Amino acid sequence: MAAAGNTPLLAVDDLSLERGGRQLFQDLSFAVHPGHLLQVEGPNGAGKTSLLRIIAGLSRYGFRGRVTRRSPLLFLGHHPAVKGLLTPRENLAWHVSGEAQLSEDQISDALERVGLYGYEDVPSHTLSAGQHRRVNLARLYLSSSPLWLLDEPFTAIDKGGVVELQELLVQHVERGGAVVMTSHQALQVAYTVTRLDLLRGLLE
Amino acid sequence: MSAPGTLSFCYRLLRRQLVLAVRRPVEIGNPLLFFAMVVALFPLGLGPAPDRLADFAPGILWIIALLSNLLTSDAVFRSDFEDGSLEQLLLSPQPLFMSVLAYITAHWLITGLLLALVSPLFAVMLNLPAQGTGTLLASLLLGTAVLSLVGCIGAALTVGLKRGGMLISLLILPFYMPVLIFGSAAVQAAVRGAPAGPYLAIIGALLCLAIALAPLAIAAGLRISVDA
Numbered sequence: 001m002a003a004a005g006n007t008p009l010l011a012v013d014d015l016s017l018e019r020g021g022r023q024l025f026q027d028l029s030f031a032v033h034p035g036h037l038l039q040v041e042g043p044n045g046a047g048k049t050s051l052l053r054i055i056a057g058l059s060r061y062g063f064r065g066r067v068t069r070r071s072p073l074l075f076l077g078h079h080p081a082v083k084g085l086l087t088p089r090e091n092l093a094w095h096v097s098g099e100a101q102l103s104e105d106q107i108s109d110a111l112e113r114v115g116l117y118g119y120e121d122v123p124s125h126t127l128s129a130g131q132h133r134r135v136n137l138a139r140l141y142l143s144s145s146p147l148w149l150l151d152e153p154f155t156a157i158d159k160g161g162v163v164e165l166q167e168l169l170v171q172h173v174e175r176g177g178a179v180v181m182t183s184h185q186a187l188q189v190a191y192t193v194t195r196l197d198l199l200r201g202l203l204e
Numbered sequence: 205m206s207a208p209g210t211l212s213f214c215y216r217l218l219r220r221q222l223v224l225a226v227r228r229p230v231e232i233g234n235p236l237l238f239f240a241m242v243v244a245l246f247p248l249g250l251g252p253a254p255d256r257l258a259d260f261a262p263g264i265l266w267i268i269a270l271l272s273n274l275l276t277s278d279a280v281f282r283s284d285f286e287d288g289s290l291e292q293l294l295l296s297p298q299p300l301f302m303s304v305l306a307y308i309t310a311h312w313l314i315t316g317l318l319l320a321l322v323s324p325l326f327a328v329m330l331n332l333p334a335q336g337t338g339t340l341l342a343s344l345l346l347g348t349a350v351l352s353l354v355g356c357i358g359a360a361l362t363v364g365l366k367r368g369g370m371l372i373s374l375l376i377l378p379f380y381m382p383v384l385i386f387g388s389a390a391v392q393a394a395v396r397g398a399p400a401g402p403y404l405a406i407i408g409a410l411l412c413l414a415i416a417l418a419p420l421a422i423a424a425g426l427r428i429s430v431d432a
Contacts, residue, residue, distance in 0.1 A: 034403075058431065082287065086227075093216075096290075097292040098216075098298040
């Protein structure tokens with residue numbers, strides 16, 4: 001999935017958003033190239049989730065500016081999109097995102113990597129909130145999309161899981177992918193993290 | 205890992221929806237139970253005279269089928285909206301038109317089809333003359349599909365609202381009227397011994413129109429609901 005060096009996977013130009021009479025962010029411009037690990041920062045209510053939803057294309061009105069997407073993307077939002085009545089295996093095999101036709105082995109492998117070995121075929125409603133998140137995170141191991149948009153991916157994940165997830169993110173950007181994520185925690189990775197503060201713009 | 209073809213993706217969605225429905229059998233049983241209860245109430249209200257019941261039977265059966273369809277259409281997208289699956293569906297590289305058709309097909313299979321299949325039994329309870337039964341079945345099979353398609357438009361528009369049930373009825377009941385009129389007219393014609401074909405053909409035409417247009421409206425409605 002190596003993209004040519006200078007075409008950004010995502011370009012955002014002069015993006016401004018106003019919600020309920022408050023200016024959340026103004027004239028935000030940035031580009032995401034292959035190999036970028038971009039962390040969006042800002043206090044609660046600063047518009048991080050709104051920004052990700054605009055970038056993903058879920059919010060299409062109410063903002064000014066332009067978003068150019070040049071690659072398939074994977075969006076993991078606040079809701080895990082995991083059906084309680086389906087088993088984790090079924091949740092992934094019949095996922096509504098329709099990204100890929102997955103084999104049994106690929107799914108077992110991904111579930112094992114997120115620490116759900118032995119839980120593949122129990123109904124998901126018997127799992128904990130953190131395990132629900134993990135079912136959703138297993139999609140990262142199955143995804144072939146170069147651009148990942150992750151909204152608070154570490155929520156409800158234990159310490160070991162956070163470390164593994166950070167390693168996965170670094171692997172992904174090293175392979176030529178790109179990650180845009182929101183998180184309040186500083187990433188503990190041996191990789192250059194670009195930080196975007198919604199109030200102050202790109203931080204060096 | 206290539207993206208699945210549209211048809212295999214739709215088949216996957218259909219299977220997912222049906223498995224979800226089968227694991228919560230109450231949702232399949234509710235419309236049928238509603239149908240049975242209301243049919244059982246009519247002889248109490250109208251009096252048990254078989255002749256009079258037979259007169260009203262086509263209309264009664266059609267109205268109840270319509271109402272039980274209305275009751276269930278509210279829930280088609282609700283759980284997917286609440287757990288975030290709907291966002292993922294909108295972001296998927298698959299054509300939303302076809303995905304939406306898969307949802308509707310699943311809804312029709314677990315409500316309309318079942319209602320149509322059990323309707324002959326209820327027709328006997330209401331003393332519908334035997335020559336009308338076949339037409340009742342055919343008109344319900346075609347008509348409930350239209351109802352599902354139209355009902356899902358309302359469901360898509362109101363899925364973001366906390367209490368969308370009442371609004372759905374207001375929005376889509378007017379669109380249910382033609383189906384009700386031609387559906388019950390078909391059965392009445394068959395009971396009289398007149399040809400029911402023209403009425404069924406009109407319902408079939410409505411169905412074709414709904415298949416072509418409703419998914420567009422539903423897709424747009426879902427995008428608006430998720431955006432809000």
